[in-house]
Amino acid sequence: MADAGAAKPADEGVRGRFERIYQALRTRICMLDYAPGSRLREEDLAEEFGVSRTPVRRVLVKLEAEGLLRSVHGVGTIVTDIDVDELAQVYELRIELAELVGKLSPVTVDAALVARFRDMRARCDLLVKEGDPREFSRINMEFFHLFTALTTNEPLRAISERLYYQTARIWLKTAARLESFDELLKNEFVTFQREVADITEAVEHSDLVAAGHVRRAHIAMSFRRIRRAAEASI
Amino acid sequence: MADAGAAKPADEGVRGRFERIYQALRTRICMLDYAPGSRLREEDLAEEFGVSRTPVRRVLVKLEAEGLLRSVHGVGTIVTDIDVDELAQVYELRIELAELVGKLSPVTVDAALVARFRDMRARCDLLVKEGDPREFSRINMEFFHLFTALTTNEPLRAISERLYYQTARIWLKTAARLESFDELLKNEFVTFQREVADITEAVEHSDLVAAGHVRRAHIAMSFRRIRRAAEASI
DNA sequence: TGACATGATGTTGTGCACAACATAAGAACA
DNA sequence: TGTTCTTATGTTGTGCACAACATCATGTCA
Incomplete structure (x- = not known):
């Protein structure tokens, strides 16, 4: 469960793949493996998880909706910074x-x-x-x-x-x-x-x-x- | 605000377009314009809102995360049914x-x-x-x-x-x-x-x-x- | 006649190429 | 030297073609 890697079981449904990537990224963000303010490249993530950008983007959209990421057109996908007052x-x-x-x-x-x-x-x-x-x-x-x-x-x-x-x-x-x-x-x-x-x-x-x-x-x-x-x- | 149509202002950011389609669909679902159990075709929606399937899918993903839709591979995007007990x-x-x-x-x-x-x-x-x-x-x-x-x-x-x-x-x-x-x-x-x-x-x-x-x-x-x-x- | 296999059809999921956009570096000019 | 415009580079957003998948109709055989 705490596996934040990109281990890729041979058989997993579409849903399973989504969950795997989603939880991996969420854990990395919350464990500060991705520092607040750092930029994520969709293509890098796609390569790491062995898929194209498309399914990766679905995950990023969800993480953005939850306030952990912020995608800016032409700039990149940035890990949101956290502030005690805002929280x-x-x-x-x-x-x-x-x-x-x-x-x-x-x-x-x-x-x-x-x-x-x-x-x-x-x-x-x-x-x-x-x-x-x-x-x-x-x-x-x-x-x-x-x-x-x-x-x-x-x-x-x-x-x-x-x-x-x-x-x-x-x-x-x-x-x-x-x-x-x-x-x-x-x-x-x-x-x-x-x-x-x-x-x-x-x-x-x-x-x-x-x-x-x-x-x-x-x-x-x-x-x-x-x-x-x-x-x-x- | 209550406009559930697909009026398309000439200039709107990416964000604005997303919100427009999202709120339109959400309103239609909640006003039962889309009956529970009915199927939505991504291509129809794309044509109606004057975009391709890609941005429409982003909206559908969000609506699915909120429990209003359910996308099934090879079947379609179905408006979730509602049950008093589940609610x-x-x-x-x-x-x-x-x-x-x-x-x-x-x-x-x-x-x-x-x-x-x-x-x-x-x-x-x-x-x-x-x-x-x-x-x-x-x-x-x-x-x-x-x-x-x-x-x-x-x-x-x-x-x-x-x-x-x-x-x-x-x-x-x-x-x-x-x-x-x-x-x-x-x-x-x-x-x-x-x-x-x-x-x-x-x-x-x-x-x-x-x-x-x-x-x-x-x-x-x-x-x-x-x-x-x-x-x-x- | 019934059950099962097989293909046709339609839908969502994926991959890829390109457009839109922002940024930074560099050149031209005052 | 400072400033501004231009260009190069890199990123996310979009459109489109195709793969994966489910369903239904049709045909075939017992």
Whole structure:
């Protein structure tokens, strides 16, 4: 799932190919493999994924609609830059939607789901001991998907996903500027660890409303920390 | 704005052309000019709008992403059918978002905004006296845009708009099956009139939270009526 | 008569060549 | 030397021809 490469299974439908290219590019943008402001050449991407420009453009159009790219005629396809202030509204909304995940059409918790959360918690513990920012982003992304699985409301999940990927880059970008502050990073990891632990416990008790509240609080706190860090580095 | 035709201004940017075709098709779908299940031919659309298939396809891709169309290789581009049960989750979410419109980044109410709401209320009064379902849908759509203008949270507005257009057709479709029930239609008009009046009053008092609550309640009630009407016609 | 294979027809998906456009470098001129 | 026009280069947007695919009609055989 985390494969951002261009591995090309011999048989895949038109739909499958689209998803493969789309997710690969989205991951690269959100992991800052493509730096904000950098230019993407359609032809390069077409060559890499073994197709022509046409299907690549479909993917780029979608990524542009989601605010991750910006195509300008005669110039190029530019990775959008991200700004803490512009993302304030997105965070504001994400905070509210997190709470809704626990309220609207919650899933019935079964043993398998609990197991997935416990596994995630274990990986967080490992992350605190020895983890880098990139690994953190990857796990954070995975945990997001796990959390949204708590609701069966498909539109809510789709929208939450879209908003998440709009904000996913900002943490990594902020962290990159503070890379020397090891203590600060450790603090981020521990905070995330606590979030995962709390939500796991809530899921164990089938209290999805509580899970939503915890998530809500942590998104809000995370944004405050990012905003403070951004201000401090100026 | 309500022009669903293919009027072609001599000068318009690439962006402008895209928006023109997109809004035209979206309006036609939501006004049931294109019946659910009917097939659209890319070449016909291309000819009508005076372009080739390529830019038309961009529009179709977006409409497909929003759930209004479904392109199937070798078959055609089909207008999605709508089902009350499938839309339950969308309504569930719309109800919550309506309340958020009054809470997140509310605009500062000025005289011009109040005037727009009063004008809308006047048109609703007219609608009750002599209006058909189609006219109702059009005004309802316009009022939606006016309501979402109460927040400056752009992501919230974009998402609300998307969800609105996913559900916009269901009222007209339900009404079409009950067209003989004039009294029922009148009731729908009067209910909507009351909603617009209440929200207008709330805006006059700059109480956007209240406006959100009224809107929330009316969306919920509207869905209940639609669901009941759908069940009754079986 | 029924079932199945086979071809005809129509549609969306793809690849490619070219147009439209923006940018930067360089030349011509004051 | 500074400025402005021109040109060269590179990119995305468009149009068109063809491939891939699904469906329906037709014919063939048991």
